[in-house]
Amino acid sequence: MKKTMPRFFQALLLLSLLAAGTPLQAGAFLPLANNPLPEMLKKVVPGVVNISTRTRIRYEENPLLRDPFFRRFFDIPPNMPMEREGQSLGSGVIIDAAKGYIITNNHVIDKADKITVTLQDGRNLEAKLVGxxxxxxxxxxxxxxGNLVELPKGNSxxxxVGDFVVAIGSPFGLGQTVTSGIVSALGRSSLxxxxxxxxxxxxxxxxxGNSGGALVNLQGELIGINTAIVGPSGGNVGIGFAIPINMANQVVNQIIQFGKIQRGQLGIQIQNLTPDLASAFGIKQQHGAVIAGIVPGSPAENAGLQRGDVVIAVNGQAVDSATKLHNHIALMQVGDMVTLNILRExxxxxxxxxIAKPVPVKQPRPY
Structure with a gap:
């Protein structure tokens, strides 16, 4: 039975591909006959690290604690500590072996007083926060x-949808763990x-514990940083989310250059293009971002943008929602030039x- 099962599944997969009209090449079933994942993971796993943090958390001091009678009545020690130590666990990915740069989630290291990185070879190294x-x-x-392994970056x-991916991290503090699946959806937002x-x-x-770990493709390229899950019990139910590496790269590059993110502003208020709005504008376009307002004196006003303009592309990338445009502008630096393709009349x-420095405006906040 053990010998016939793999061939049985190969046959099923072959029939499904032929039925779908998928062209087959020599060695198309190599992953089933000779699994390439172990060799790929030998190269990739050393670049994923465990991160542990320690944080001093100060208790909210109640005024009654300063009352000598209250302390004596409840037998509260005079030297009772007013703070405790918190700990957290997560993962990270080495992206520059020479400089020792590791990318992770902000929520993994937020407010940490001490960050410790554990490598696959067992080394424990203290890390500093760059930004x-x-x-x-x-x-x-x-x-x-030095003596580190970095992950090559892919193109997210x-x-x-349907691409095979592998997630690597340290769930529940167990140590490095590898899981596999597919890309279930792209561009998830408004969560x-x-x-x-x-x-x-x-x-x-x-x-x-997987937070900050790597999402890689079958070539071992880093294409995402695992960051969140959706699950009623806090555990995995097959719905996980990762930050696209292209998005994370933009953030990291600014952190390396400036030590922080320098977000600029175009000066527009936007909303999704709906079928009703498309009908009202008399256009066939069904996806995009509608400019609902212009901030006076902003780059948008100076460039001649108008209310009712429909943005369909930004810097050559298609815009299918207001969120897409919002994210793209938000990750640009002050002084960057942005090119918008719009529909008007x-x-x-x-x-x-x-892109210019943000100016204080009333809500809703412009992008």
């Missing part, structure tokens, strides 16, 4: 470089998890504007 961005939940820490913009959301959704098992225009 973090709560809005995207990305943080960059650093350990002494090239992902497709209320982070301020800037464009998640890769995967059914690869992700659990507490039935025609398509190209507008260029330079």
């Amino acid at each position: 973090s961005d709560p809005g995207t939940d990305v943080a960059l820490i650093q350990i002494p470089g 913009d090239g992902l497709q 209320g998890i982070e301020g800037y959301e464009d998640f890769i959704q995967t059914d690869a098992s992700i659990n507490p 039935g025609g398509e225009l190209t507008v260029k504007a330079r």
